Amino acid sequence: MNSFGRIFRISIFGESHGECVGITIDGCPAGLALSPEDLLPDLERRKGGKQKGTTPRQEDDFPIFKSGVFNGKTTGFPITILFENKNIRSEDYSKQRSIPRPGHADWVAHQKFGGNEDYRGGGHFSARLTAGIVAAGAIAKMLMKEVSIIAEVTAVGGEADIEKGLQKAINAKDSVGGIIECRVNGLPVGLGEPYFDSIESVLSQIVFAIPAVRGVEFGTGFAAARMFGSEHNDSIQNMKGETKTNHAGGVVGGISNGNELVFRLAVKPTSSTPKEQNSLNWDTKQTEDFSIKGRHDLCVALRAPVIVEAVTAIVLADFMLLEQKIKRVL
């Protein structure tokens, strides 16, 4: 299913080189002042246009509202937003059609969908689908003005100095992975449930929906596995629940505890590396050397922070509605 959420619910659709990509947001409260321009800052960040290490494709990611907004305000009904596809060079991709690209979904898509998938530019698997998610995230943020969500790249290619990490990839004529950290402040205590609807469960579900994410950790995360209990436990300091340390990353028992929510995710290197590769050609049924043409990011992690913020905002807005911390009509 291409939908996510219980009350604030998103559904994505579209293909990289089809007519458009888009999203429908159902359950957004009525009465939110909203224009396409409100979404542009986050959409610009996703495009990452002038950033070193991101592709020059400029899709004019302008959000076209098709429903759910009237007289400049949300109506409470589904908001459908389209992003038209322009500036497409499908021929670049069709050249590789006989070689399912390593690291991409070409091979599995072909098996699962019986060859009916739109393979151009990754089709429905393309990271271009995240444009809609970023739009929904920007709306979710507008519903929670008191909450601050900030995601940043904290390492590229193993280097905390990100420029250095990128230069390593440029020198190697290769792509490279990275780490993103997200910090949320201003959350109320009490969002989330134990078990399947824990903050970690619901957040990780949508975080792994971001293409190229390979790992997620909350608070101290994997390092916690090397710690003693007495080190890891966060001592509660006062009746507001503030803790001395924040190894838990703001979530205990699946529920927000009012401290900063912190999580990190690992992004693999862009699968479309400029380097020559060897893999199967399903026409000849033999492996062969080849290289991938087209425009690709050196490091997909660079564009991802705004997407991470978006999915976080989507999850939190949903929890806030469920816990009656956001009203149905503003």
Added chain:
Amino acid sequence: MNSFGRIFRISIFGESHGECVGITIDGCPAGLALSPEDLLPDLERRKGGKQKGTTPRQEDDFPIFKSGVFNGKTTGFPITILFENKNIRSEDYSKQRSIPRPGHADWVAHQKFGGNEDYRGGGHFSARLTAGIVAAGAIAKMLMKEVSIIAEVTAVGGEADIEKGLQKAINAKDSVGGIIECRVNGLPVGLGEPYFDSIESVLSQIVFAIPAVRGVEFGTGFAAARMFGSEHNDSIQNMKGETKTNHAGGVVGGISNGNELVFRLAVKPTSSTPKEQNSLNWDTKQTEDFSIKGRHDLCVALRAPVIVEAVTAIVLADFMLLEQKIKRVL
């Protein structure tokens, strides 16, 4: 919500020191030969009775079938399984009632549920709820005899030699965390979807439902963030989709590719450490030193592999039913 799954759907209930804990499994195919005894091996592993580092509490985790099984076979209707609570010493826990235990859900539960939560032994937050999940997992495994799911502790307290890690904790009179790795073989190609129902998304949602899990990674995971694309890409070798390396851990584009599914998770140290701690007393509104009595695991990771296998089996059985790889009537 305390439910998970689309076709093979589980719902958990109960409290650590209440009448019972239990689970209802809806959507299990009809015609599976099933008796309580089939579940005992995995339930025994969860209890971890004789293992160093696990608590001596022996709950007689015998599964009582209340519905859904007739003449020794599943009927296709909901299977409700209870585990009665015996051998309970609530007084151990009530002593700490005025001090919300660090690392536990005491404080958030109190805030979220307005003091109505059953606090005895963690109540509904208790890892005892995983007895039902292990039972459901054992049933899910029986539906997929051709699939092998094996989870193991691969490190304790940062030591690959697990005995050594445990001894460190014993020496320090403290609890300690660990790493679990799960490997699945025999999966068909094509389970999962891109985005919200990717294998990573759905698995991580339920993996984070296991108390104490702080991080999840697939394939090479966090290490992928330090790699070049040419290193990380798995070269496809033949028409079966076998790859030379398995950095992807068996999932590409959210979809199983027929190679071994591999993921790891970080388990924090047991929150109930034998060590003295300092935290808030909500009666005095001051922090104070205290120590936790009662029976607790040195390292909760030790009992967790069978739970990890269970949640993995639950997810995979659900995907297999959705993809029509398991029949509705056996």
Added chain:
Amino acid sequence: MNSFGRIFRISIFGESHGECVGITIDGCPAGLALSPEDLLPDLERRKGGKQKGTTPRQEDDFPIFKSGVFNGKTTGFPITILFENKNIRSEDYSKQRSIPRPGHADWVAHQKFGGNEDYRGGGHFSARLTAGIVAAGAIAKMLMKEVSIIAEVTAVGGEADIEKGLQKAINAKDSVGGIIECRVNGLPVGLGEPYFDSIESVLSQIVFAIPAVRGVEFGTGFAAARMFGSEHNDSIQNMKGETKTNHAGGVVGGISNGNELVFRLAVKPTSSTPKEQNSLNWDTKQTEDFSIKGRHDLCVALRAPVIVEAVTAIVLADFMLLEQKIKRVL
């Protein structure tokens, strides 16, 4: 699936002649004072013990709380309630095993579940499963003290004088159908949505879950199909939205309008009629004459009003939670 609801969510399980029937209620607000005794009045009505036209089976429908209630209050976690099965005479039913009973699910269950279904007394199809639904309904009513929900039998066997209708059936040594009307007062304006989550949609989904219901109509219902628009339209009289007539039955555009919510449902005659019947014997593969033994209601409609009230309360409590008219912690 045997679950229903979005926030106030119920899951039923059990078989007529198995260990028990039961229900789990997830999403009930924390802090509701609740004891088994609170449920007895409605459960008594369901049993209909002394009523002419209902079966003498007295199951001691005592609700056993297994989870979710602590110190006499709901905790906010799943409430599981069991009703043990006693006083069972399975042999009455097994006699008819080779003849799938007309009007019952015997034949379809056998086909769908491959012969694995528990056929004793209807198994999971038995109206005994409604005990749990009535319990959940009683809890839902307690959450909405300002709302009055009253369902009544308004006709039996085509007679508004219900005694007369029953006597007709007794004279004919047959069973008979009936009509139930439900009226709800005190609802806020604004529950429900247009389309799939309209009050009519959601209510009818659960009303048809009551065994033997064959039709549902809202307000003027089927009679509306014979009316002119000018007759059927309800003229709004004042700023509270009170209407002169109530042909709409309190719902317009799927949304409650603050007037009395009115709907009616048709209940078929009890399928287990005392009369001799002719139907297939699947052993001989021939039709044959037979008659059904055992204890059965003359008119199942007589017990149904409390079930209708229950499902109505369940739906409305769910809408009230979604619309933030009931708090998550009381």
Added chain:
Amino acid sequence: MNSFGRIFRISIFGESHGECVGITIDGCPAGLALSPEDLLPDLERRKGGKQKGTTPRQEDDFPIFKSGVFNGKTTGFPITILFENKNIRSEDYSKQRSIPRPGHADWVAHQKFGGNEDYRGGGHFSARLTAGIVAAGAIAKMLMKEVSIIAEVTAVGGEADIEKGLQKAINAKDSVGGIIECRVNGLPVGLGEPYFDSIESVLSQIVFAIPAVRGVEFGTGFAAARMFGSEHNDSIQNMKGETKTNHAGGVVGGISNGNELVFRLAVKPTSSTPKEQNSLNWDTKQTEDFSIKGRHDLCVALRAPVIVEAVTAIVLADFMLLEQKIKRVL
């Protein structure tokens, strides 16, 4: 929520006088040959252009595929279809803005959405939203070539001679209601579940999503309430489950029994009657006489059969996928 379905899942959006109306269909199997032209016959029936009693508005209901179809076949990913709005005269509606139209959702929408709703032509409540539903229904029918679904108007204004019923309305300068009957042949035995996912439950949920529907009955329906059990029971004749009569309308215990599925629904008279009415003016806070301008159907039931077929097909395709009677890849 504006979504419906478990595997074959639809989501509708749009407003009558906004940019467009549309639908997204998720979960449609891959490999179905599909073009916009395939949908035109059913869409034409919905417009009912030349029929007496339907409005002359000709919206050019041409379905624009935005995603999910590639090289003339479905890809297995979400299919989004838009219908652009043209030929709109919003001024007709704005004239009545101060008088919430009786029978319409104007008043409840205003209360529920705080005045943010798009009121033009009914906005999201408009029957124009059913264009998307009809498109999805046409696709669902294509997935089940062996199943025949036929809905027809069987009465208008209480007259089985439909022309006569319409003439009555024309003479009275009023609108009028009607009855629709739907008959499905070729269904396999075993679709549906007892309780909440019974065929009746799921069908009625979506049938009541059709604007103006006020009642639903299956098989003999409301008439069953006047019958004896021995009359109503359908005697099974042979090992295929064929019954002598079909009072059950093809569903027993919520499950299809292989006989013809039959249900009927009541459609209220068009709320926008040409007749003068008296109702509240919320500016003056007084009732007043007024009449509704604009183009409206004499009898909305006339356009509804194709919508009834569509929702039926949507439900059945979903059940067929769940029961593995339709493959995920064709």
